Amino acid sequence: MNPESRLARFPFPLRADTYRYSTNIEPARVPVRTETGEWGGVLLDVDDDYAADLAERKRILKADPGRLQVLPHVRPACWDALLTCLRELAAQRPDELSLRCEGGELAWRNDLLGVCARFREGDDDALPGGPLGFLGSQIQDDIVLLDQREGALWADAGLVTFASGWSLRFDVGMRFDEVHGPVPRVHEDGVLARAERFLLRLRPGQEYRRTNWSLAAGGRLDHSAESSPEWAADRARAATARGRELAALVHLRVEVQHLVRLGASGALLFLIRTYLLPLAELARVPAWRLRLGRVLAELPDDIAGYKGLTPFRDAAVEYLLGS
Amino acid sequence: MTGLELVVTRSAEVVPGVRELVLARPDGGPLPAHPAGSHVVAECGERRNAYSLTNGGAEPREYAVAVLRRPGGRGGSAWLHERRPGDPLVVSAPRCAFAPVLTARRHLLVAGGIGITPMLAHVRDAVRWNRDVELLYAHRPDAPAYAADLDRLLGERLRRTSDRREFRGLLGDALRRQPLGTHLYVCGPAPLMELVTDTAEAAGWPAQRVHRERFTAAEVAPGTPFTARLRRSGRDVAVAAGTTLLDALHAAGVAVPSMCRQGVCGECRVPVLAGQPQHRDEYLDEHERAAGTCVLPCVSRSETGVLEVDL
Ligand code: HEM
Ligand code: FES
Numbered sequence: 262m263n264p265e266s267r268l269a270r271f272p273f274p275l276r277a278d279t280y281r282y283s284t285n286i287e288p289a290r291v292p293v294r295t296e297t298g299e300w301g302g303v304l305l306d307v308d309d310d311y312a313a314d315l316a317e318r319k320r321i322l323k324a325d326p327g328r329l330q331v332l333p334h335v336r337p338a339c340w341d342a343l344l345t346c347l348r349e350l351a352a353q354r355p356d357e358l359s360l361r362c363e364g365g366e367l368a369w370r371n372d373l374l375g376v377c378a379r380f381r382e383g384d385d386d387a388l389p390g391g392p393l394g395f396l397g398s399q400i401q402d403d404i405v406l407l408d409q410r411e412g413a414l415w416a417d418a419g420l421v422t423f424a425s426g427w428s429l430r431f432d433v434g435m436r437f438d439e440v441h442g443p444v445p446r447v448h449e450d451g452v453l454a455r456a457e458r459f460l461l462r463l464r465p466g467q468e469y470r471r472t473n474w475s476l477a478a479g480g481r482l483d484h485s486a487e488s489s490p491e492w493a494a495d496r497a498r499a500a501t502a503r504g505r506e507l508a509a510l511v512h513l514r515v516e517v518q519h520l521v522r523l524g525a526s527g528a529l530l531f532l533i534r535t536y537l538l539p540l541a542e543l544a545r546v547p548a549w550r551l552r553l554g555r556v557l558a559e560l561p562d563d564i565a566g567y568k569g570l571t572p573f574r575d576a577a578v579e580y581l582l583g584s
Numbered sequence: 585m586t587g588l589e590l591v592v593t594r595s596a597e598v599v600p601g602v603r604e605l606v607l608a609r610p611d612g613g614p615l616p617a618h619p620a621g622s623h624v625v626a627e628c629g630e631r632r633n634a635y636s637l638t639n640g641g642a643e644p645r646e647y648a649v650a651v652l653r654r655p656g657g658r659g660g661s662a663w664l665h666e667r668r669p670g671d672p673l674v675v676s677a678p679r680c681a682f683a684p685v686l687t688a689r690r691h692l693l694v695a696g697g698i699g700i701t702p703m704l705a706h707v708r709d710a711v712r713w714n715r716d717v718e719l720l721y722a723h724r725p726d727a728p729a730y731a732a733d734l735d736r737l738l739g740e741r742l743r744r745t746s747d748r749r750e751f752r753g754l755l756g757d758a759l760r761r762q763p764l765g766t767h768l769y770v771c772g773p774a775p776l777m778e779l780v781t782d783t784a785e786a787a788g789w790p791a792q793r794v795h796r797e798r799f800t801a802a803e804v805a806p807g808t809p810f811t812a813r814l815r816r817s818g819r820d821v822a823v824a825a826g827t828t829l830l831d832a833l834h835a836a837g838v839a840v841p842s843m844c845r846q847g848v849c850g851e852c853r854v855p856v857l858a859g860q861p862q863h864r865d866e867y868l869d870e871h872e873r874a875a876g877t878c879v880l881p882c883v884s885r886s887e888t889g890v891l892e893v894d895l
Contacts, residue, residue: 283849283850283851284844284850284867285849285851286843286844286846286848286849287843287845288845334686335686336713337686338686383712383713408686408687409683410686411685411792455848455866455867456848458866459844459846464677464678464679464680465616465618465619465622465678466677523617524616524617524641525617525618525643526619527619527680527683
């Protein structure tokens with residue numbers, strides 16, 4: 262994407278000069294005005310990186326098919342997620358994307374990618390990768406599906422190729438609180454318990470969103486536990502880089518996460534859309550430069566450590582707040 | 585209640601005393617999808633009653649409910665029995681507290697009388713996704729509502745009777761026969777629900793595998809009106825029943841930051857100087873609640889006629 266539109270659409274997440282974890286949930290689809298433009302008006306953001314991101318996902322998935330995980334009992338939820346998202350895409354871009362019902366079959370047409378598919382709901386073999394694998398080839402978001410039972414939410418399926426330091430292969434089948442086991446503070450502070458109570462009560466069709474952020478070395482979307490050999494070198498380089506070299510290498514990594522209670526299956530659809538902005542570009546916006554600098558300078562060590570930004574935190578603060 | 589304004593498209597007595605109402609949007613457009621076991625809260629004249637949806641929940645264009653006339657009841661059912669095609673009807677968006685547990689190895693459904701309604705949706709969903717399901721249905725001799733539909737959907741997997749002794753026998757048998765990992769779902773008159781859950785307990789069923797349809801309380805009550813007194817600006821803002829304090833403040837031009845508007849994020853927190861808040865949020869802990877020195881205006885209200893806040 263060209264730097265101007267990247268900046269204009271970037272979901273800058275920091276609302277104050279200090280940052281702590283909170284149950285930061287808000288209604289979806291409400292646009293947010295920023296210093297540079299706007300984000301958040303849609304559920305599924307299709308941008309200029311669409312084809313490139315999907316090609317990257319395809320490459321990762323081919324090398325490591327375990328990025329797609331589906332426990333058998335959530336198959337209906339996978340179909341529900343697929344149809345819900347395809348309908349959503351079609352409503353958003355009717356000129357290029359359409360889902361039609363033709364003689365008991367569904368026909369999906371995606372002119373952005375040059376893809377056509379015909380299938381019957383429930384026929385997993387009709388789509389490459391099954392319903393969830395196919396959905397992952399049409400939207401840029403990573404996908405997790407949570408089943409609700411026994412008064413809890415369970416991460417029972419997903420397609421995650423752009424994770425930040427975790428692995429779906431490891432987390433699949435876990436409860437919401439277990440998934441968050443490694444996160445500091447959120448358990449003691451009640452942040453997570455409140456979030457879960459809220460999510461358990463979401464009614465069919467309700468949609469919310471939240472943001473999460475971190476710093477990452479290198480511009481790749483895949484920062485998963487599995488791919489650490491690939492990004493370890495950039496990380497090592499960032500630990501000693503300064504000034505312009507650091508600002509080109511280190512990125513603010515923002516996840517816009519959507520939480521959607523699906524209708525027919527009742528499952529919770531969790532979508533994670535990742536955006537990257539090098540500090541050098543971010544610094545062109547003085548308000549962002551100052552705010553990120555101040556947040557990083559004040560961030561408690563446990564949160565900084567968990568986010569994996571300790572090795573280059575001081576250098577980033579120096580770059581952002583220095584003269 | 586932010587309701588769906590629908591019209592009755594069909595109204596028919598399916599068995600004596602049970603009327604099926606089919607509802608649609610006035611323009612025939614799509615309705616919110618919902619899982620099996622969902623219900624809507626219908627505004628029936630002065631009353632609000634919960635009714636299970638019997639239709640399939642994927643991309644519905646019609647909602648179907650079945651209403652048992654309760655002669656001694658509070659009047660909602662009699663009012664609904666008078667609805668005819670073309671009449672308007674307001675219902676809530678669907679909610680669900682009785683969905684199938686998808687990890688179950690088998691689903692044993694037990695219904696009595698009008699309690700068949702949520703089971704009809706369960707059966708449709710189970711058949712559609714090829715889940716192992718079995719239904720035991722007790723009904724009055726003259727009122728086997730939906731028996732023909734169920735026969736067609738389930739065949740051998742449906743057992744029904746209007747004889748109490750036979751029902752007890754079939755129930756005891758069904759509860760003993762199930763493989764480990766079966767989940768039991770019950771809906772019907774209170775005595776039947778009790779009989780089924782007691783029998784299950786005696787047969788060693790763990791409570792987590794026994795599900796009863798109990799309709800959840802209709803939407804948070806609108807609350808009573810009160811006045812918000814703003815200490816700093818010296819203004820009084822009236823908060824009507826059904827309006828949140830946050831909305832009343834915004835309407836009066838008072839800026840209060842907010843995010844979730846659901847009482848979970850804490851963003852809208854406002855200090856309280858006098859009066860007693862009525863906490864309805866998930867955010868404050870027990871101490872903060874008891875102290876009453878702050879309030880989350882997106883959901884909470886006032887116990888006292890006036891609530892003075894630091895704004
Ligand atoms: C309102 C709901 C949620 C809240 C408040 C929440 C909160 C958080 C927070 C604060 C973190 C740490 C992020 C960081 O500092 O980088 C985190 C990490 C994470 N969250 Fe959530 N989360 C929510 C929903 C979900 C859902 C629905 C899933 C789906 C499975 C999920 C999966 C994860 C995972 C996998 C991690 C990384 C954990 C690791 O390090 O292994 N979250 N979450
Ligand atoms: S806006 Fe989130 S608690 Fe009020």
